[in-house]
Amino acid sequence: MASGKSMSKNKRSGQIFFWTMVILPLVQFCIFYVGVNFNSIILAFKSYENHTGVIVQDWVGFENFQTILHDWNTSLLLKTAVKNTFKYLAIDILIIMPATMLFAYYIYKNFALSNLFKVLIFAPSIICIMVLVIFFKGFMEDAVSQVIYKTTGTYIESMFLKRKYAFYPLTIFYIMFGFSGNILIYLNAISNISTSMLEAATIDGASEFKIFIQIVLPSIYKTCVSLLVISVSAIGSNQAYLHSFYGSSNAPEYARTLGYHLFDLVATSGVDGDNPTQYPIASAYGLVITFIVAPVTLTMRWLLNKYGPSED
């Protein structure tokens, strides 16, 4: 009886501990996730107008969505942004993902210089993106331009602002610093593969390429799906480092992505809360992109998991 009483007391104090520890983060979640997203939906149906310094808000129904549709039909900016966003998504899926997997496998197998490569691949992810941008921009615009001039006689001035050249250094930067983020995740996934299976394949004479394709890839398939889904779901927020290169509003229209466009709408709209005129259209864009991207990513995830290769 006494023991039962003590157990129920312990259970009650456990409940008190549980709620004391989770209440603050739960309230934060309710305000800054649930509340923020609810407010975002409401904002999409509102407008803020600046009448000589006085902000007047009004309900405008679907007007913001009509503006987006109008922009889509008339403005080249939005179409270019979508096109560029898909270009970077393709780079993510076709170049960065497979290369990172191969690099992770190379490091896992402890091939030549793998410890050095591991540090060098991971290091950019801990360095401020502004630092990388300053170094890279200076290096490309000054040092590389000088080399190109000395070897070909062509002088390229401000290559990040020239339509003809800008895409190349931006893409090189995107690829060069794109491996870092996920290398540890792939490395961890590969290190979970049974070593006896890999050893058996090696004894049977399978080439490294065959082992990678037939054992490693199916074994890390779930990790690949998760990272693929993350890449696809980020299409509305992927700025491709444009804000770091050009700042707010200064990125050339031909280089912009959807993520940059969305961020720029908010960044240029009075961040002190005194001029939220662009907030409704930014929220409407967010809502439209979420409605397109969310079902696509969830369906893709479900299909890839259902019909993908099994570890067995």
Add this chain to the structure above:
Amino acid sequence: MDKSAKKKKFFQRKWSALEICVCLILTVYSLALIALFAWAIMTSFKTQSAYDRDKLFFNTPNAFTFDNYLNVFNGMSAQVPTLEGGMRPVYIEEMFLYSFLYAGGCAFCQTFFTATVAYCTARYKGTAASVIHSIVIITLILPVVGSLASTLQMAYELNLVNNMLGMYVLKVSFNNMYYLIFYALFASMSWEYAESAFIDGASHFTVYFKIMFPLAATLFGTVFLLFFISYWNDYQVPLMFLRNMPTLALGLYGFMLHDHSEFATPTAKIAAGVCVFIPVFAVFVAFRNKIMGNLTEGGIKG
């Protein structure tokens, strides 16, 4: 095995085609990366006139200078409003302080609450714990785009903008991938220590803070470091939420793109980059095994 035997084995071993290809790509990648950083560090010690003459190498006499670093310490500044209604400059030393407060505080809040919620849901099973666990899974899977305007508006309404404590409040969150790592760790920990402590009269708070939390200290340290580095490097959130307390990364952004003073020469901008990069790189070098090892060898597992 001694060094020469290792060397012999290295050269006698049969290299596969895949190994050769990847090794070549990684060598080119590494050389490009090393060249970029070597060029930047070298340029940061170059006089502007020497840089104008040759942007690639150090081939002129008297080209070496510390002036770029002096320019950074004297000239890299951001204007912030004062209480009296005027403006005052914030220099690099104050930016360092704001970076420490922002990165340290936000990283601590986010790591502590992520670990705590993970512990509660892993160890105090029940409907509430299941609901919270599902919330994390759903928010991690569901992509929500374009909520920045709404977040900014709400933060402004709640007086959290330009307020360091406000930034900490924004980071009292748990719905991130590290929740799953902490959850797996706490779920796999033996509960026997806790049961013994309960028999000895310890409270649930004592068990968490004095027994379970120290057992997770290594992972806590690693996640804290990763968050710290990410907040130290972040300039977009301070740009939107913390303009009156500019961090180093935000100062660097302004110095690179919006500063047209005589201090903001191309070589000084590169020196400013080196100033921001060195502390984080030093932390990385000191803790690289902890940062890279803990997450690959145990943390994510399970």
